Amino acid sequence: MSDLSTSDVFLISSTEAAPLRKNWGWTVAFGALLVLAGFIALGSVLTATIATVLVVGVAMIASGFTEIVYGVAMRSWKKFFLWVLLGVLYVIGGFAVFENPLLAASFLTLVLGAGLIASGLLRIVLAFHLPKDAPWIFVGLSGVVTLLLGVVVVAQWPISSLWLIGTFLGVDLIFAGGAWIGVGLTLRRAGA
Numbered sequence: 001m002s003d004l005s006t007s008d009v010f011l012i013s014s015t016e017a018a019p020l021r022k023n024w025g026w027t028v029a030f031g032a033l034l035v036l037a038g039f040i041a042l043g044s045v046l047t048a049t050i051a052t053v054l055v056v057g058v059a060m061i062a063s064g065f066t067e068i069v070y071g072v073a074m075r076s077w078k079k080f081f082l083w084v085l086l087g088v089l090y091v092i093g094g095f096a097v098f099e100n101p102l103l104a105a106s107f108l109t110l111v112l113g114a115g116l117i118a119s120g121l122l123r124i125v126l127a128f129h130l131p132k133d134a135p136w137i138f139v140g141l142s143g144v145v146t147l148l149l150g151v152v153v154v155a156q157w158p159i160s161s162l163w164l165i166g167t168f169l170g171v172d173l174i175f176a177g178g179a180w181i182g183v184g185l186t187l188r189r190a191g192a
Contacts, residue, residue: 027184034177041170048166053105057097064090102161109161113153120147 041048064087071083097104123143130136153160 021187021190024184024187027187028181031177031180031182031184034173034180036177038170038173038177041166041173045163045166045170048169049105049162049164050101052165052169053097053101053108056108057094057101057104060090060094060097064088064094105165106158106161109153109164110157112164113150113157113160116146116150116153120144120150
């Protein structure tokens with residue numbers, strides 16, 4: 001057991017946060033760059049969608065080669081073939097993404113829409129199973145919004161594949177940037 005009290009833990013974390021407080025401006029600048037990148041992505045959602053899908057393709061190829069190397073390093077023949085087969089499938093999938101990024105975006109959008117529908121339905125069901133004193137209405141409302149978003153995505157598919165991923169990327173970058181700006185300004189106030 002430790003002899004540290006709760007106030008001691010806050011003192012330790014405050015001391016460790018001193019370098020962050022000193023460089024709060026870099027945190028705000030990073031957040032501002034993310035917000036700017038988000039607005040650029042929203043300005044050209046098709047380009048942002050294709051860029052995102054190509055990043056997924058690169059990740060698939062890198063993962064595939066890693067699986068192949070791991071499979072070769074395995075000593076068991078059963079595992080060797082399974083790892084190599086898995087790696088080859090990842091590499092083929094990654095190159096297929098590069099061959100036709102719009103088709104890949106279309107597939108990813110359909111999967112995303114189906115996932116939103118399923119998530120919305122599960123949240124609605126969960127809301128009805130929560131105790132009445134719990135904030136079940138917010139869980140249910142969240143489920144309805146998610147379900148409707150999924151229905152819109154699937155109903156407009158495959159056209160939605162041209163804008164959805166880029167829009168999600170842009171919105172995510174804006175919110176992440178806003179959060180980093182908030183962290184930087186909080187560090188500034190804490191240092192004053």
